Amino acid sequence: MKIRQQLRQQHRQQHWLSAGAVTLILLSSAVHSDFSSELRSELAWSDAPAALSKAELQLHNEWQYRTADASFNVQPRLRADFADTLYAEQPISRADNYPAGSLHSSGPLAQWDNVRFDIAEAYADHTVYGVSLRSGKQQVVWGQADGLRVLDIINPQDLREFNLPDAEDSRIATWMFNAHIPLPNEQSLQWLIIPDLTFSELAEPGTAFAITSPELAPQPVDGAAVNRLPSRRPEGRDWEHGLRWSAFLTGWDISASYFNFYHDTPVIYRTLNTGGSNVQVDVEAVYRRSHLLGLSASTAISSVVLRLEAGHTSRAFFLRDDLQSNGISESPELATVTALDYQAPADVLVSYQFYQSRILAYQPHIIRREISTRHTLLLKKNLLNDTLELSLFALFNRDYNDGQLRSKVSYQLNDRWSLWSGADYFFGDHAGPFGQFSSSSRFLIGWQNTF
């Protein structure tokens, strides 16, 4: 179903949203409120073909109001991309990643060809008997790793620009109830109930970052037509929930977590249908539930910060190179990240991460390797009293010998204006999750104004 159709169907739901907005405005006039905005633009040119691949303008507002014992935060956001290669709604566009019944609140409030308006976040904070509660649409981050998602899977992602946007922009905030219960001696429990089953938004086929790697997207079967069945979202009122214990013990930040969740990307089942006159493959995307048990730890040892993260997913789904078991093998998966941040002299940060994931019940026809290994390296230097920042990020995926290199120079002109320029370069085997975008390497410039 097209987003616009859904929006029309849910026209009536706008009434309560409007009423809510008016209430908030009234509230804000009565109590202390704070309004800030950020206008940002980024232009990117890809090399093959040489063309403007991104021309984004984003207005992100934040409205905060406080009463004596609570605070509210609403962040309306308007985004537009005029290059027509990233966000443009294509004819086959589907929005099954958003819950059909609450598209407005979970997904965009309004969408035109190149423009989308949504509520990035909207939540209320208050404290009851020492327990701090945050209820509403929000982002929650677990884990210690940067950019490698092992425990940081509470929120789905906007993958229309793959992993290139900042983490804050790529996470899709979801509606949830988030309670933080302090315990004695620097310990705490965090309890999440997430009724909002929004999933990751994937790049549309044909756009610059549409996934084509055989490891992630099923490949056509020779001589068989594809019959795309409607996606199957969880039925009924199904919720995600999680619990995390964190502590600061003898200089270590440690946490243990449990998350009962749906995978944010659907499992693509393929069934060979030879019943009719033609041989066809029925393709059905189904969202699947799983459990994640996680551990994380970090500590500072002299100039080095050690970060560790491990996650055990009870049910992970992997594409097979045949159609047995509907083209999918299910197995538990164990992923770990070991990271070292070294604060070198002269304000240089060197951060290295080693990621490894193991399919615990590996079967020969699974396309992904049994052990998947990635390395990342970040070099960052601040100059001129933190106004100029140089960074270089390299990711190397050992499975396909592919990866990405990203460099960025950003300069803070003054309190309001900042400028940046950078290059994102993908390399390696086209079959690899990074190499598949080797034609999407790009050069970019951007600016941001806050007011």
Place this chain on the structure above:
Amino acid sequence: MNTCREKHWLLPAVRSGIQAGVNYPKTILFAGILLMALLITGLGQLHKDTRADAFLEAGNPALVYKNKVRDIFGLSDPLIVAIYDRSAEGIYRKQTLDLIGQLTDQLNALPMINTARTISLASEKNIRASTDGMDVAPFYDLRSGGDGAALRQAIEDFPLYHGMLVSDDGAMSMIVLELYNDSQAESAYSAINRLLKEINVPADIELHVAGEGAVLGYLGHYIDHDASRLNPLAGFIITMMLIVAFRRLLPALLGNLVIAATVLMTLGFMAYCGVPFFVITNAMPVILIGMAVADSIHIFSHYYEMQARHPDWSLRACIREAVTVMARPVTLTSLTTIAGFLGLYASSYMPPFEYFGLFTAFGVLVAWFYSLFVLPACITLLKPRVSQRWIRLEQNSQQDTFARLMTYVGGICVRHPRATLSLFALLSISGALLATQIQVNENRLNTFHPSEAIYQADKVINQHLEGTNTLDIVITSSRNEGIFSPQVLNAMEALQAYAETLPHVNGSSSVVDYLKQMNKSLNEGQSDAYRLPQDADLIAQYFLLYSASSDPADFSEEIDYDYRLANIRLNLDSADFIATKPVIEALQQYIDQHFNNAVTDDPVTASLSGRVNVNYHWIKDLGVSHFYSVVISLLCVFLVSALLFRSWTAGLLATLPVIGSILTVYAAMALLGINLGIGTSMFASVAIGLGIDFAIHTLERLKTLVANGLKGSGLFTELFRSTGRALLFNYLAIAFGFGVLISSQVVPLTHFGTIVVLSVSMSFIAAMTLLPALIVLWQPPFIFGDKKTTEDHAIPAEQHTAGRTVLTLLVTTGLGTAALYGALLYAAVHSQTLRAEEAVHTETLATLSADNIAQRVNALDDGQHVSSQLSMLLTDSHGKERRRETLSYRKYFGVDKKTVFFYQSPANVKDTAFLTFDYAAGNKEDDQWLYLPALRKVRRISASDRGDYFMGTDFTYEDIKQNGRISIADYQLQRLPDDDGKLVLKAIPKTAAIAQELGYGEVTFYIDPKNWIVIKSEYLDSKQVPLKTIYVMDIRMIDGIWTRHQLLAENHISGHRSLFIFSAVDYQQDVADHLFTQNTLRRGL
């Protein structure tokens, strides 16, 4: 299979609750493991506090005063390095003098040593006559001739140092070291020992390390080391006992599970509550091991008995029966034991004892839960089977050796109840009489085994020099320069002379000795001129003359900078309480007669202080505290037993064996010459806590057996055969467990182990002999029903003994309480006379040393907590400005400090937050976190790069952390000439590594003496190029605290400037603890 006795005490709901472990084994096991995991996580937070000061409340006047004196005179518990030369020439031969010089230099180079306070032959100065009047020059200058003869002569001519710095026979000299911070004692002690090991010394020279600083430094490590050896050994022995008792491995393993849960959870809970691990806490694990294993033995014993007796029952039915039957006695013993330890808590006034009572009571509760619920759950799941031997014995109605032994011994007593009673009465009366001979004594040095180097060092040093123990007397005049008064000085001299007549006081030092030496040197060195000048002006001139020849700060340990306070330090060769008590009391009496307004027209007071005085204050009440504890614990145990059996007789019967065992222990202590000290005073609570269990089990079992219809000799045969056997193993496990302590290297623990084994043995024997004998004679209704007893004539003798004991204890307690309040009142009155005004007079500032000034700066009050708004205005060399608005909060948590900054604007840094934990312990690095809103993550950041700039400003992380203080540990300080009324200090990093870390090669601090705030600091980089200058402006008093409202840092190399403007500074409004958490960083304010 429910027995009839359940009907009248176990309601169905309670019974079902009691059997939860059997009915829901997995749930209970899971709950047990979860609870254990939850509490054990606290263990990481457990911290040691082995200080003697920990025995007093932080607000105790003696302690408060001692710390105040320490601040005024910079005195601390010294570490003493002694050089003992056995050669004929003694320490005056060249190679030994070289060694002393070399050692002094190397020791001073240790970062934790407060170099300015080191006293050594190599650094002290001689005062002698010169053509100009007075010449003050280092003693070592006299070595130019190569031999030590001149030096020997100089020392012998300087009575103060003769005997104190160098022994009278010239065989020993000492180097006295003080630390910047007592928390570094452990690292200092090990660093000094490492250094001494590395030095090659001739065979006839010995090096020793001693002193209270060394005791403090080594005690924690020593006790830890001992405990790490003893606890596993106790666990092993108890395991072996369990294997022997049940001839199976599983009971031993499960018994250890209960032990582990009890000990670890209790310690974990202590840690959660922020209670430290004191010296006496070492006894707690061993006690809890004993408690935990006893309960397990009873459950297992009955479970196996049921299996053997009823082969047709399922294993689950057996454990259900065992739990049902044992629930009551296990609960009863736990409750009485808890009552005993709560009694200790209620009656103690010293924090370590209070916590000991409270947390051991908690541990008993844990042991109860794990024995009665988790252990049956494990048994239900694992289904251990009884040994065939046990079944054979049971089926043939036979008894094993242990059961036969118990039946035989018990049988004799039951047959001869009067003789048994008479024997115990005799023992108790002897114990009560001998108890009066027990001596209260304590000496922390005696904690160490006599073979320990520190113990031997102390003995050797005390033989040759004046002593390793210090007692201070602070003389306070009401006006500045009051100490110059000859009357005051004469009174001080007389006090010193009197003190030196007291036993164990071998020497004293004060400004009087220096003045006498100055007088002598200005009178051409004539011996009869070694006396005090009798003219105040002359005395003032002497000081002036001295300051012209040397550093006036040389007297900082003897006199304060405005000559209003003076300190007399006495050296004692013993720290034994029995040795120091008469000294303190005699001195106090002398002071009351001769000081405190009796000296001159000006009120002059004298007050005792120092380590020996503080120890006196907490040890003097040890005896009283001990007797209080015994009486209250016995009372609690009596009341709880009486309540549980609903009979006063039962309360008395349960308590009597314990009273008997305590009196026996007193007798043994008196006979063996064991003093009542910190370690040994604990025995009574343990004896009561453990001993009561035997009596309760015996009474409970008898009650059950009578209810089951047994009577006559069969009743007691059954008692000895079943419960007697279980109690025997219970006793053996405890006795062997505590017996391990006898092998401890920590001497008080050895004594403690000995007397606890003795008391538990007595409790067990009494419960198995005296108690049945009493019951035979008494026929108490709570066991036998309402039948009137006819033979109660044996009781009065025991009641009489008990009555006398109680009377004695009450009288002692009453007197002790009066003494306690008297002492507290006395100390309070005296401390009031010393509320010294801290006004500074310009004329005396000149005498302050660099370190004194830095200490004054660092001693400035910065409030327990503060909140403020901070605007940061950052300007680059082109005049381009950035502005950040933050809210900052700081709060002390104990001695550690937590600080947090929340960025409010501009939008590009909004919600960024920075949190730091700044630890007082010098060797512990800070912990820091940064919340970056773009990542939505709290990032741990390394704190070692303290020279890095803070968030793009020109202040380094170290500048922010020091918050206007001067780090004495990092810098070698030197005083420069004053600049426009401001005191000027040059600070040079002590090592190249520190310089590199800080990024500074040299700093010059300008201090305003009006408020002791550093108003300007100039920084040079490592190449001595001007790097930056920090100015402090707009200094105002807020809530009584001098507060800096503007800080400006100018970077001379980049031209960048950072101006910090503080507003809305508030020291009053409470700052919530939760602000300093990662969650608040994430969520914002």
